[in-house]
Amino acid sequence: MPLIPQLESKFGRFAIPGLVQIIAAFQLLVLFMVMVMSPEGAAAYLQFLELNPIRVMHGEVWRLVTHVFIPGNFSLIWALIGAMFMMWIGRGLESAWGAFRVNLYIIGWMIAVTLGALLFHWPASGMFLFQTLLFAFASLFPNEEIYIYFILPIKMKWVAALTAGMTAFLVMRESSLLFPVLVGHLNFFIAFGPGFLSERARMAQVASRRSRFESAQIPQDTFFHQCSVCKKTELDDSHLEFRVLDSGDEICSECRAKRAGG
Template identity: 30%
Template sequence: MGFINSLEPRMRWLAFPGFFRGIAIIHFTLLIGLTIRPEVATNLIFDWEKIQAGEVWRLVSFLFLIFPSYVPLLGTVGAIVFAIFGLRIAFLVNDSLENAWGVFRTSLFFFAIIIGQLFANCVLGATGLPYQIAGGAYLELAAFFAFATLFPKHTFLLMLIIPVHVWILAAISGFLLLANSLSNPFLGFFVLFAFGPYLWWAFPLVIRNGRNQRKISKRRVEFQSKTKGGQATSFHKCKVCGATENTHPDLEFRVADNDEEICTDCLDK
């Protein structure tokens, strides 16, 4: 994130508060329209030949398409209700990402996803392959994956009844996406670039978190052995201010790269 931090002071104009909220509202509006007039999608989908003929709006409009494939199952009213729930989740994702990353990083993340989708579709179109993809669903899925990575324990009520952690929903979606990509090389090519920015960020984070968990587990074993031996000690202790879970029970602690623990108060300074 050091490189991104260096960009922010010079490129603040790229920060758009509520950027994904705006995209989600467009998705919602178009989805409702497509449940009534699905033929309109033919004027918005990415079509390389028509783009070369002058219909340049297709370079952007494909990003706003989400085909309502569930309409036959739910009916028009059910599809609208489903879309409203989706809009609320999109708002939650937008606000959570902006709180975690800041407006600039969040906007940059979505710009990178959009550029990846546009590049993949242009390559597929330029090579003569009649397989260009509507990007709206993949844009929202990338945002959902980022949210699930940052807040894996957040709970959704499936069918308004069953509580499910968001990481489980993301894992199922990721498995289905991977399976479809492996069975369709064109889709796989698109997914590689569309989700490239997310993977570039998420893989190092997952590896780092795994290392931290192993360090914490090791410290827990040492702590338990000292406790059994009659040595009174704290499990967590901040290297900077000396706070422990006993003196400051409301604090959280993180393991730094040098294997030392630091509390969230000192981490934010």
């Protein structure tokens, strides 16, 4: 029995339904708290939530979870749009995977970024979680469309490609972000990497078989019959008929008629 179905059969009852929607709601709550606080209080509040490896080692273990609730954007309009988009993605993923697998996907991300932060002090940006959810949704529903500014339709595979391109450009500008970005997307690579590689291998096998088949095909100028007298083949005249003589040589119907007439 595969590992994930086995885990789901044992621990599926502990899964939290709508976990992505819950995270999005908490991000909005944190945004609201920051908006009503003074700048100094808001800064202290965010520091209280962030994943600080030193503070975690001193017993502030809540930071292992609360850093996920820090919104990626503190503009109210964009935060609301982002939260609604994230909730929509969460519903789609849960309909495709079920609550347990969505939980496992998010927990895998949290473990990866937490280890990166604790061991190497890499940033644990909640934006990476949003991106991995977006990439997962686009992999499962590549042709699903959204409307940019409620007008321009665009498929999710292109949204994901644009997001990946922007992240790659960011890494090219700041090479120190390479490993944090890779770790921040490790759950996506683990979830979809094997399927992607097997699909590429299958396509390569199909291409190889097609190439072997085409190379094994008989060339178009190959003939099967040739008259031993006039040297014509069925390619020269499709109406010719060939017979085998007692000698084993072939003769076409025209030369046979000439012989009979002669």
